[in-house]
Amino acid sequence: MDKLSRQQQTRYLFTRAGFGATPAELDEAARKSIRKVVRQLMKDSESFTELRVVEPDENVTKKALKGLVKDGQLDRDMLKERIRMNAEKIRDLNLQWLDRMASGQGVVREKMALFWHGHFACRTMGQNPLFMQQYANTIRKHALGRFGDLLMAVSKEPAMLQFLNNQQNRKNAPNENFARELMELFTLGRGHYSEYDIKEAARAFTGWQFTSDGQFVFRERVHDEGDKTVFGKTGAFNGDDVIAMLLENKQTATFITTKIYRYFVTDSPANDAESTTRIEQLAEQFYKSGYDIAGLMESLFSTDWFYDPKNVGSHIKSPVELLAGMRHTLNLTFQQPQTQIFVQRTLGQILFYPPNVAGWPGGKNWIDSSSLLFRMQLPSYVLNDAEVTVRPKEDGDINTQLLARKGGQRFQVTINWDGFETIFAKTPDNDLPDAIAAALLPFPLKAEQKKLIETQTAHDLTRSRRIHALTAALMSLPEYQLT
Amino acid sequence: MNRRDFVKQSALTTAGTLLIPHFLKAYETQAMGQLTGSNGKILVIVQLSGGNDGLNTVVPYRNDIYYRERPTIAIRPEKVLPLTDEIGIHPAMGPLKALYDDGLLTVINNVGYPNPDRSHFRSMDIWQTASDSDQYLRTGWIGRYLDAACAGKEQQPFRTIEVDDTLSLALKGNSLNGMAVLDPKKLYTQTRSGLVTKLSRDHHDEPEPVAYLYKTLAETVSSAEYVYDKARIQHTPATYPNHELGNRLKTVSQFIQSGVGTSVYYISISGFDTHINQPGQQERLLGQYAEAVGAFMTDLKAAGRQNDVMLMTFSEFGRRVKQNASNGTDHGTANNVFLIGGGLPSRRVLNEAPDLTKLTDGDLTYSVDFRQIYATLLRDYLGTDDVAILGRKFEPLKIV
Numbered sequence: 113m114d115k116l117s118r119q120q121q122t123r124y125l126f127t128r129a130g131f132g133a134t135p136a137e138l139d140e141a142a143r144k145s146i147r148k149v150v151r152q153l154m155k156d157s158e159s160f161t162e163l164r165v166v167e168p169d170e171n172v173t174k175k176a177l178k179g180l181v182k183d184g185q186l187d188r189d190m191l192k193e194r195i196r197m198n199a200e201k202i203r204d205l206n207l208q209w210l211d212r213m214a215s216g217q218g219v220v221r222e223k224m225a226l227f228w229h230g231h232f233a234c235r236t237m238g239q240n241p242l243f244m245q246q247y248a249n250t251i252r253k254h255a256l257g258r259f260g261d262l263l264m265a266v267s268k269e270p271a272m273l274q275f276l277n278n279q280q281n282r283k284n285a286p287n288e289n290f291a292r293e294l295m296e297l298f299t300l301g302r303g304h305y306s307e308y309d310i311k312e313a314a315r316a317f318t319g320w321q322f323t324s325d326g327q328f329v330f331r332e333r334v335h336d337e338g339d340k341t342v343f344g345k346t347g348a349f350n351g352d353d354v355i356a357m358l359l360e361n362k363q364t365a366t367f368i369t370t371k372i373y374r375y376f377v378t379d380s381p382a383n384d385a386e387s388t389t390r391i392e393q394l395a396e397q398f399y400k401s402g403y404d405i406a407g408l409m410e411s412l413f414s415t416d417w418f419y420d421p422k423n424v425g426s427h428i429k430s431p432v433e434l435l436a437g438m439r440h441t442l443n444l445t446f447q448q449p450q451t452q453i454f455v456q457r458t459l460g461q462i463l464f465y466p467p468n469v470a471g472w473p474g475g476k477n478w479i480d481s482s483s484l485l486f487r488m489q490l491p492s493y494v495l496n497d498a499e500v501t502v503r504p505k506e507d508g509d510i511n512t513q514l515l516a517r518k519g520g521q522r523f524q525v526t527i528n529w530d531g532f533e534t535i536f537a538k539t540p541d542n543d544l545p546d547a548i549a550a551a552l553l554p555f556p557l558k559a560e561q562k563k564l565i566e567t568q569t570a571h572d573l574t575r576s577r578r579i580h581a582l583t584a585a586l587m588s589l590p591e592y593q594l595t
Numbered sequence: 596m597n598r599r600d601f602v603k604q605s606a607l608t609t610a611g612t613l614l615i616p617h618f619l620k621a622y623e624t625q626a627m628g629q630l631t632g633s634n635g636k637i638l639v640i641v642q643l644s645g646g647n648d649g650l651n652t653v654v655p656y657r658n659d660i661y662y663r664e665r666p667t668i669a670i671r672p673e674k675v676l677p678l679t680d681e682i683g684i685h686p687a688m689g690p691l692k693a694l695y696d697d698g699l700l701t702v703i704n705n706v707g708y709p710n711p712d713r714s715h716f717r718s719m720d721i722w723q724t725a726s727d728s729d730q731y732l733r734t735g736w737i738g739r740y741l742d743a744a745c746a747g748k749e750q751q752p753f754r755t756i757e758v759d760d761t762l763s764l765a766l767k768g769n770s771l772n773g774m775a776v777l778d779p780k781k782l783y784t785q786t787r788s789g790l791v792t793k794l795s796r797d798h799h800d801e802p803e804p805v806a807y808l809y810k811t812l813a814e815t816v817s818s819a820e821y822v823y824d825k826a827r828i829q830h831t832p833a834t835y836p837n838h839e840l841g842n843r844l845k846t847v848s849q850f851i852q853s854g855v856g857t858s859v860y861y862i863s864i865s866g867f868d869t870h871i872n873q874p875g876q877q878e879r880l881l882g883q884y885a886e887a888v889g890a891f892m893t894d895l896k897a898a899g900r901q902n903d904v905m906l907m908t909f910s911e912f913g914r915r916v917k918q919n920a921s922n923g924t925d926h927g928t929a930n931n932v933f934l935i936g937g938g939l940p941s942r943r944v945l946n947e948a949p950d951l952t953k954l955t956d957g958d959l960t961y962s963v964d965f966r967q968i969y970a971t972l973l974r975d976y977l978g979t980d981d982v983a984i985l986g987r988k989f990e991p992l993k994i995v
Contacts, residue, residue, distance in 0.1 A: 510870060
């Protein structure tokens with residue numbers, strides 16, 4: 113493939129930096145230089161507003177609820193109901209976030225936060241909506257700020273401390289879980305620390321705890337005040353000191369930049385000198401800037417090689433990217449929000465329920481025979497009201513049964529077609545497939561694909577209906593799974 | 596162009612069997628006979644999701660501690676169906692007791708792993724990937740079995756089948772994935788609809804992810820057709836209980852008897868997370884389980900296949916020894932595993948019953964690592980390279 117056309121560049125940028133674009137957005141962006149579009153996208157993501165499904169003072173933890181049962185203030189049925197309500201709020205948080213992703217506003221922030229959700233993967237074990245809400249807002253707030261601030265804030269989130277058992281990490285009874293994941297998954301990566309470093313760092317994090325109302329607390333009584341030796345340095349280190357040491361280590365910049373490169377540029381980067389040099393240069397800049405994430409992303413989106421045709425179509429959309437992207441492009445609303453949970457469950461990515469602390473593996477991992485078929489049929493479910501017969505598995509946990517609630521399989525949607533169709537008003541009938549494909553797919557339509565698409569969409573439809581049919585058919589192509 | 600190249604360029608680059616020439620289909624079908632390195636043995640795995648209470652499944656009916664710790668939910672000794680002087684099974688599991696009496700059931704006690712994780716999803720992850728408890732793998736152990744068994748061959752997803760609508764991590768490999776089929780006809784119809792069958796294009800010079808998607812699609816379409824064609828010929832005359840597990844095992848039997856050529860089947864059923872009012876719930880589920888498995892083994896016996904089909908049942912963890920205040924049990928650790936059929940030596944309880952005097956933080960202490968079972972099944976039963984699949988050597992058990 114030769115160099116990308118301006119439209120291909122912008123489409124690609126919108127899918128990587130955000131969740132895709134509407135034809136109207138592409139049309140408008142095509143009149144500016146790509147640098148300007150990047151700038152505009154970054155600027156649009158500067159402000160931050162919280163997600164909110166629960167007020168801090170109305171949250172009651174599962175532990176506290178169980179206490180109320182013991183005291184006789186709550187009976188068993190009421191307890192079950194309250195736990196269910198908590199899980200329901202986490203589901204609402206999921207849907208609220210998805211709405212933001214699909215809105216097209218502040219998309220670089222939301223995309224970056226989705227990346228951090230996979231990086232700092234975390235669940236709340238007691239179905240605690242307040243903990244999850246705080247965690248979500250922390251990764252969204254710092255998504256484009258300084259990595260050091262993000263790392264420190266997320267490390268002090270009750271959801272994370274709980275998930276990685278730091279509440280059980282005490283002087284004389286250390287729990288190394290948090291220290292291990294901090295080094296292995298959050299900062300350095302395997303091979304850049306020793307077991308001894310973990311043991312000693314774990315001692316530094318003793319006393320990092322949280323209260324049931326979601327506040328971080330440092331409990332001196334359980335903190336180990338003795339000297340620790342981490343990365344060859346000795347001192348009476350605390351958790352903040354260890355995090356500072358991790359940030360001082362350039363390997364952290366390299367590790368994070370490599371992961372960002374894989375996520376935003378290509379799922380399976382060649383281990384060639386070219387990619388290595390690119391990553392090294394970005395990592396160097398990232399480190400020197402004091403880990404400025406927005407700066408790193410803007411540089412990445414502004415390099416020429418980012419738009420190398422080799423990178424186009426090399427990323428398989430995650431289920432959330434697929435869902436948010438489809439919603440945004442078509443200005444689509446699900447009448448039953450539960451449908452979106454159903455899709456997430458079927459395709460294997462539920463926000464706030466990552467598979468483990470290593471996050472979603474991504475790439476080819478999203479695709480197997482059943483998930484590919486479901487993805488290809490999704491446009492028909494949405495646009496043609498086709499019957500959905502798939503049933504996702506339950507996860508075994510009685511507390512998450514709510515996620516499996518019936519009612520998600522009916523894909524009732526409203527689509528605002530006006531905005532979508534306007535852009536094609538002057539497109540000659542014969543050019544419609546190519547024109548719509550250019551807005552939806554990473555590659556131009558091949559002759560045989562075009563023929564196939566034409567046979568799927570009869571000519572005697574009204575122009576408007578034909579656009580809808582073409583859109584559904586194009587979204588059903590395997591290529592629609594790629595950005 | 597030799598045949599191999601032709602197959603590569605046609606069959607695998609063409610999504611939609613309509614476009615695959617006739618003679619090639621004949622070749623394909625022939626090639627689909629037996630798996631490379633396969634000895635014809637079949638493993639069927641049933642996962643009890645939610646953490647089945649193993650102590651009320653295989654009951655230590657002579658143990659005072661058991662009755663002391665579980666004043667209202669313990670199974671009374673006179674109701675237990677005894678296997679040995681020490682242990683017996685839940686009264687709802689009559690058909691399982693019958694299998695034991697026929698010499699078809701092996702019970703392995705105290706199965707677990709070091710540093711157990713009590714969360715459902717994490718422990719499930721550990722059992723499905725066969726990882727250590729502080730290690731995160733992206734592939735499942737059956738997926739890696741498929742990688743090893745099909746090495747160098749074209750992908751045949753139906754070699755390992757999950758009877759379900761979606762695929763578990765257990766069946767995802769590095770380069771190959773198993774296949775999810777709940778209902779062969781439904782899947783076949785799905786692949787026959789609209790664009791799916793008709794998609795076709797030339798793929799050389801395609802970037803990797805595009806080629807991967809089309810390859811997966813082509814394999815799905817051809818495997819769906821193959822499985823449907825095979826399985827519809829043979830209808831098992833046996834009767835199965837009409838519930839989820841019954842229906843799924845019936846499908847497995849149909850696949851086996853029609854010679855689909857699948858080495859590992861995977862099924863999971865849910866509902867075992869019994870924090871509240873355990874007895875009724877567990878009785879119902881165990882009853883269904885035993886009934887379905889009983890029907891399955893009777894069916895296979897009639898077909899003369901009970902010696903080359905083994906059914907393994909596990910749960911992600913067992914439950915606490917002490918019952919909770921809601922007539923239920925909370926998450927625990929070690930549990931029992933059942934092996935049924937497969938030509939195992941007759942009638943046995945493989946190892947010691949749980950020692951209720953030696954608990955770890957109130958939980959059973961494991962003595963058998965679940966990966967020892969996997970290793971033994973992979974090497975001695977399925978005849979493959981257990982070390983390559985599990986990443987290291989695990990001490991085999993004397994079960995096969």
